[in-house]
Amino acid sequence: MKLLDKYILKRYLTTFLFTLLILIPIAVAIDIAEKIDKFLRHENLSLFELVNDYYKNFVIYYANTFMPLALFIAVILFTSRLANNTEIVAINSSQISFTRFLYPYFIGATILATLALFMNHYFVPNSSKTRRGFEKKYLSRVKYEDKTVRDFSLQLNDSTYIFIQNFNLERNSGYNFSTEIYKGIHLKYKLTADNINWNEKDSTYKLYNWKERKVLKNRDSIFTGSSLDTTFTFTPNDLNYKSIVAQEMRSGEIKDFIKISKKRGIKNLNAYYVELYKRSSLPVASYILTLIAVALAHKKKRGGLGVNLALGIAAMFVYVFFMKVGEVLGAVAGADPLINVWIPNIMFGIFAIYLFWNARK
Structure with a gap:
């Protein structure tokens, strides 16, 4: 046999x-x-x-x-x-x-x-x-391709969230941005801006017409300004979710990506x-x-x-x-x-x- x-x-x-x-x-x-x-x-x-x-x-x-x-x-x-x-x-x-x-x-x-x-x-x-x-x-x-992310939310850690109404991945700029920090279910900090730009060279963000609110025990502390340079633990690449990217990732990388994305509150993976x-x-x-x-x-x-x-x-x-x-x-x-x-x-x-x-x- x-x-x-x-x-x-x-x-x-x-x-x-x-x-x-x-x-x-x-x-x-x-x-x-x-x-x-x-x-x-x-x-x-x-x-x-x-x-x-x-x-x-x-x-x-x-x-x-x-x-x-x-x-x-x-x-x-x-x-x-x-x-x-x-x-x-x-x-x-x-x-x-x-x-x-x-x-x-x-x-x-x-x-x-x-x-x-x-x-x-x-x-x-x-x-x-x-x-x-x-x-x-x-x-x-060269074709027209919509590289704009709309109504995007992201959880950076257990207490910090960001929201962007519109962000163009080609120009690395967007508008109607906000970030919120919670302690339990209570809001402790909120930062909003009319516009946000990403500086790839310095890995920083520039906020325009920003407003910062700190929720204290008996009062709120509010600050405003025309521009502000700051950093966040996300990049424009974190806003871009496409299946074509998954095809270029090893299985271990996909698993790690899914794990991180879940923590950040990405809904559809x-x-x-x-x-x-x-x-x-x-x-x-x-x-x-x-x-x-x-x-x-x-x-x-x-x-x-x-x-x-x-x-x-x-x-x-x-x-x-x-x-x-x-x-x-x-x-x-x-x-x-x-x-x-x-x-x-x-x-x-x-x-x-x-x-x-x-x-x-």
Whole structure:
């Protein structure tokens, strides 16, 4: 049986690699065709920089993205070939159960899932940061982008809060700013300003038309002024929350960011939770997709490989559809990101168990 396990595992990994090596060059060719004019527009862009900073990381990102699809198609391809060559009939005749037949498949799925987990949590974020830096430098055109944060509140510590009605992240300036310090439920200090500007060089803020109020035991102390230089324990970067930033952060960094943000009173961090949970859900899908693919392709069908491949691609399309819908819904405020991210795996896991139960019979 060890010989058969090695044979199936070898076919599993080589067919997966072959499928991935077909998909990646297609993606690269399409990307070059779309962006060749933008590359030629920059005379200072060297071939080394193009390959090393962009396409190397492009291949890493899309190889990781296409991994579930390549895995699914690969298992269907070589399992259908085994069935068409009546090799599975010979295996069944040897009194080898369907469960035992799956053993080398799941060894292969474990190898790929482990690789995907490492890439998702550690390697791909750094790669994405380099690739996106290249895109911003050479591929992004000057477009209008709303870089204004509106009606933003932030908890700096257990007793200090800030409120900003409007802050422009490009100009590092805003208006209608206030900070409040509480002792329990009682207000002890409040500072307001009509305008606030961030000085990146000195890491200080300049307040204009400010008003300071200190709540004392029997009276309030109020001071006003036209301008005031001061510091706070936040920067404009703390006001900018985008899921694209999460894609460039390692999982440990996302967890630390979420922990700090919770203390600061940030209400909606679902986009970061979605990115964190997705990095584990996709590798786990390797087992589910492998089981579905084997269950669909292990019997010889009229129409052969084409029928199995069509069924597999249709199933994969449904999985990707639910995966994207789950990511979008999970990022919405008030939603449960864990449930939404894992919905495709839950649904296809039930489907895989159903197919496995029928295949055992």
